Amino acid sequence: xxxxxxxxxxxxxxxxxxxxxxxxxxxxxxxxxxxxxxxxxxxxxxxxxxxxxxxxxxxxxxxxxxxxxxxxxxxxxxxxxxxxxxxxxxxxxxxxxxxxxxxxxxxxxxxxxxxxxxxxxxxxxxxxxxxxxxxxxxxxxxxxxxxxxxxxxxxxxxxxxxxxxxxxxxxxxxxxxxxxxxxxxxxxxxxxxxxxxxxxxxxxxxxxxxxxxxxxxxxxxxxxxxxxxxxxxxxxxxxxxxxxxxxxxxxxxxxxxxxxxxxxxxxxxxxxxxxxxxxxxxxxxxxxxxxxxxxxxxxxxxxxxxxxxxxxxxxxxxxxxxxxxxxxxxxxxxxxxxxxxxxxxxxxxxxxxxxxxxxxxxxxxxxxxxxxxxxxxxxxxxx
Numbered sequence: 234x235x236x237x238x239x240x241x242x243x244x245x246x247x248x249x250x251x252x253x254x255x256x257x258x259x260x261x262x263x264x265x266x267x268x269x270x271x272x273x274x275x276x277x278x279x280x281x282x283x284x285x286x287x288x289x290x291x292x293x294x295x296x297x298x299x300x301x302x303x304x305x306x307x308x309x310x311x312x313x314x315x316x317x318x319x320x321x322x323x324x325x326x327x328x329x330x331x332x333x334x335x336x337x338x339x340x341x342x343x344x345x346x347x348x349x350x351x352x353x354x355x356x357x358x359x360x361x362x363x364x365x366x367x368x369x370x371x372x373x374x375x376x377x378x379x380x381x382x383x384x385x386x387x388x389x390x391x392x393x394x395x396x397x398x399x400x401x402x403x404x405x406x407x408x409x410x411x412x413x414x415x416x417x418x419x420x421x422x423x424x425x426x427x428x429x430x431x432x433x434x435x436x437x438x439x440x441x442x443x444x445x446x447x448x449x450x451x452x453x454x455x456x457x458x459x460x461x462x463x464x465x466x467x468x469x470x471x472x473x474x475x476x477x478x479x480x481x482x483x484x485x486x487x488x489x490x491x492x493x494x495x496x497x498x499x500x501x502x503x504x505x506x507x508x509x510x511x512x513x514x515x516x517x518x519x520x521x522x523x524x525x526x527x528x529x530x531x532x533x534x535x536x537x538x539x540x541x542x543x544x545x546x547x548x549x550x551x552x553x554x555x556x557x558x559x560x561x562x563x564x565x566x567x568x569x570x571x572x573x574x575x576x577x578x579x580x581x582x583x584x585x586x587x588x589x590x591x592x593x594x595x596x597x598x599x600x601x602x603x604x605x606x607x608x609x610x611x612x613x614x615x616x
Contacts, residue, residue: 236260236312236320236346241267244322244345252334254307255325261285261318265303270325273303280304281321284311288318290335292328307331310339314346362386362434366442370492380486389432389446396480396491397443397460398436398499402473418467425463442492447483453510460508476502481512497521504606520602528603536600538583546604548576549588549597557594 241258245267248256257268259281265273279302284291291309298306307325311318322342324331365386369375383390401418415435422433422441430446445456456479464475478499480491494511501517502509511518520528539545548566552573555561563573577588587593 236266238266240346240349241320243349244342245269247345248322248338248341252324252331252338254331254334255305256338257323257325259309259321259323261320266320276303278303278309278321278323280309281323284309284321285318288313294328308335310335312339312342312346314343314350319346358386359435362388363436366434366436370489373487373489375486389444390486392444393447393483393485394432394444394488394491395447395483396488396495397445398478398492398495399441399443400476400478400499400503401439401441401467401471414471421466421470422463425466426459444488445479457508457510464508474506476506477508478502479508479510481510516599516602520599520606532600532603535584535586535596536604539580542579542583545576545580545583546601548573549580550601552577552588553594553598553601557589 236258241260244258245256249269255269257265257270257273257278259278260266263278263282263285265276265278265281268274280291280293280297283301288311290311293301293304293306293309295306298304305325306327307323308328308331309321309323312320312322322339324335324338365383365388369379369383369388369390372379380390415438418441419433419435422443423431430448432444432446434442436442460477460479464477467473467475476499478495478497478501480494480498482491482494484491497518498509498511498514500521501514523531536546536549539549548562551566552562555565559570559573563570566573581587581589581593586596588597
């Protein structure tokens, strides 16, 4: 374990809250790397070199302070990690006065270092898993050696899974500690689902990748209820939305296809901030693959002219919702049938597309889907 400048600064910041005396942190070369007295940073501390050699506490009175280079009266203590001295912490002041705090401060420092070590190690493990999963997701074939490497990382590569992607908005939570929230989300997830049959990993700052084990007892409705429960609990706690996309293909050893399905489902879910299963998508699958510029061009040539008269778009929405029934649409909108006919004729006059024909209604159906999709996206950006 290396005592870095950043970690040393964090330790000084934490320890300083427990006492008023000046504190220094010294590396194994005897150089002060952090201090409450900024002017001492980067200077040599002879007392620390003695502590590093002896592994014992050094009490420095006024007389010793005059002899040793770069020191002040106080107490210097070795910082131990895995039975090795990795640095020295010093408390400035009369030794007898600061001695009651010394052991507490040393122990507090070592606990901070241990926490930092395990956090860093956990981060490296997560990065290793993320790197493996990235390779696995993009592979169309794998060998035994690759699968065994996954087993060593704790990834259930030999089980049958479907992929799901969970998208949060935690990056917008400026007043929260993102790593802590990521941990809380993992804990919340497992409190709903349990750890058996699920493998969840961070997939970037705002996204999580879920491998859902599929067995003979798998029930889509039950899984949807669990996801809904998790989503509702998250949104209640953080007041931000979750979007969830779930793949369809049950994969064993190769998860490429299910991941791609989950990605497409998530794109649709993000527009409605809901839970979307790929198997429930039909027209959306095609629309998601159409480049945004082509979508906008399609809208310009079909429905954009109606935006100047929102009543016509609303009429078209109701007309489609009621399966082109003139009677049901007029009743639902509480308008006369002749008024509805006038509006439909007006739509044809403005767009050149007849909403009473099969071709026309298909065009308007797609146009409205794209319009609603882009409206959801605009509303989301305003939040």
